[in-house]
Amino acid sequence: MTAVLQDDVLAGLVDLGDLIDAVRTVHRDLTLGQAEQPVPAISATAGTTIVLPMVATSHRFGLTVVKVLTDAPGNREGGGPTQQSTVVVLDSRTGARLAVMSGGACTRMRTxxxxxxxxxxxxxxxxxxxxxxxxxxxxxxxxxxxxxxxxxxxxxxxxxxxxxxxxxxxxxxxxxxxxxxxxxxxxxxxxxxxxxxxxxxxxxxxxxxxxxxxxxxxxxxxxxxxxxxxxxxxxxxxxxxxxxxxxxxxxxxxxxxxxxxxxxxxxxxxxxxxxxxxxxxxxxxxxxxxxxxxxxxxxxxxxxxxALQDLAFAALALKRTPWTTPNT
CATH class of the missing domain: 3.40.50.720 (NAD(P)-binding Rossmann-like Domain)
Known part of the structure; x- marks a missing residue:
């Protein structure tokens, strides 16, 4: 079953201290070859808006994330958000989709x-x-x-x-x-x-x-x-x-x-x-x-x-979501 997690749920689901530890771990793992972080390609859309697909894999957590970030500075004139994102969380071995998360709380907290x-x-x-x-x-x-x-x-x-x-x-x-x-x-x-x-x-x-x-x-x-x-x-x-x-x-x-x-x-x-x-x-x-x-x-x-920082957040969120069983 795929968990669909919105920002209001995610903001209270992940402990900040645990997240700091997890972000520290994935950065160290990237240096030591236990994680993958390719360079994302930017795609331009209408006007000044860009779409940035970000992918990362953690061998430690057995997860892959695909984060799609849009940066639309033109939204500022109408009072809308300039950046929006969605994170898809996959089992890195089977490819099974484990969760789809709104990216607001995730991005704010992992940053x-x-x-x-x-x-x-x-x-x-x-x-x-x-x-x-x-x-x-x-x-x-x-x-x-x-x-x-x-x-x-x-x-x-x-x-x-x-x-x-x-x-x-x-x-x-x-x-x-x-x-x-x-x-x-x-x-x-x-x-x-x-x-x-x-x-x-x-x-x-x-x-x-x-x-x-x-x-x-x-x-x-x-x-x-x-x-x-x-x-x-x-x-x-x-x-x-x-x-x-x-x-x-x-x-x-x-x-x-x-x-x-x-x-x-x-x-x-x-x-x-x-x-x-x-x-x-x-x-x-x-x-x-x-x-x-x-x-x-x-x-x-x-x-x-x-994206590895988003993955760190996702790994903790999945542990707190009872209907998912992420690899650890």
């Missing part, structure tokens, strides 16, 4: 979990101030995820929309109450530079086409999770100087060199080389590549999002 894994591997242990450039639902999830791996006591947030910041504050308090964790101090910044200069750990969470963070603003010892830019080669949140200043760790090198605007535009500018993007998160986790080696080092996790 934040990946940032938490990277933060745990790369940020200084004494990091206490979390900076957010962007204040949508992904921001709330990032606060919950990052505070599981570092002793965060203050959040500094900025958004172009004051109403979005107000909604973020309400949603964060509701999440803290639901999770039974102490409320954090939340400060609203007048601009992105103020966030960057205050943050020990910085998360950029905007679908920006032009940089919202300049490399000149980065502070020694800081860690950055660059998360928000869609998989388009002309979109980026961090400028070329920022990419050159930081020690960059990526989720997948081959995908980054084809899909990440941060990578491709800094290469075009001549401020970086392809070798700057060879270090994958899984290699750091497996002890095969260095992460942070100096207290004053600036580290940056450039995240385009990979």
């Amino acid at each position: 934040a979990a990946a940032s938490a894994v990277a933060t745990d591997a790369l940020a200084r242990n004494d990091s206490r101030v979390l900076g957010l450039v962007g204040a949508g639902p992904l921001a709330v999830e990032h606060v919950a995820a990052v505070r599981t791996v570092r002793p965060i006591d203050t959040v500094v947030v900025w958004s172009r929309s004051a109403s979005r910041v107000a909604e973020f504050r309400i949603a964060l308090r509701q999440r803290e109450h639901a999770d039974g964790v102490p409320a954090l101090d939340v400060l609203t910044a007048p601009g992105p530079r103020h966030v960057v200069e205050a943050a020990d750990v910085l998360c950029t969470l905007t679908p920006s086409r032009v940089p919202v963070v300049e490399g000149a603003w980065l502070r020694p010892g800081q860690h950055i999770n660059a998360v928000g830019a869609p998989p388009r080669p002309d979109h980026r949140e961090i400028d070329s100087h920022g990419m050159a200043r930081a020690t960059v760790v990526v989720d997948n090198t081959d995908i980054q060199l084809q899909k990440s605007g941060e990578v491709l535009l800094s290469l075009k500018d001549g401020t970086t080389t392809e070798d700057d993007f060879r270090c994958e998160l899984g290699a750091v986790l497996a002890g095969l590549a260095p992460g942070r080696t100096q207290h004053e080092q600036i580290t940056l996790f450039n995240s385009v999002g990979i």
Whole structure:
């Protein structure tokens, strides 16, 4: 029987701490040859909309996922979602369809979990101030995820929309109450530079086409999770100087060199080389590549999002769904 799982069910089905552990595992497995993550091909549809089919297989979990992501920036004018996705979960041995999942909660939670894994591997242990450039639902999830791996006591947030910041504050308090964790101090910044200069750990969470963070603003010892830019080669949140200043760790090198605007535009500018993007998160986790080696080092996790992260979420969701029997 195929489970059909909607976002309202999925949001309460997967424990964030378990998901962080599962995302850590699949990234390590990818480096060690226990998982497959091919580069997805982008298909253009009407207007500026693109369709991105993403496939991954985990030998550990015995699962294959096929995620179909649409990025439709034209929806923004009508107030609709710019990104939508559906995840099909298959038994990797038999090909049997185990589940069809809405992609909203999955994408939001696994993205934040990946940032938490990277933060745990790369940020200084004494990091206490979390900076957010962007204040949508992904921001709330990032606060919950990052505070599981570092002793965060203050959040500094900025958004172009004051109403979005107000909604973020309400949603964060509701999440803290639901999770039974102490409320954090939340400060609203007048601009992105103020966030960057205050943050020990910085998360950029905007679908920006032009940089919202300049490399000149980065502070020694800081860690950055660059998360928000869609998989388009002309979109980026961090400028070329920022990419050159930081020690960059990526989720997948081959995908980054084809899909990440941060990578491709800094290469075009001549401020970086392809070798700057060879270090994958899984290699750091497996002890095969260095992460942070100096207290004053600036580290940056450039995240385009990979289907193996969706697979990690799906594996946990299936375990909590009584009418499915995924391989473990």
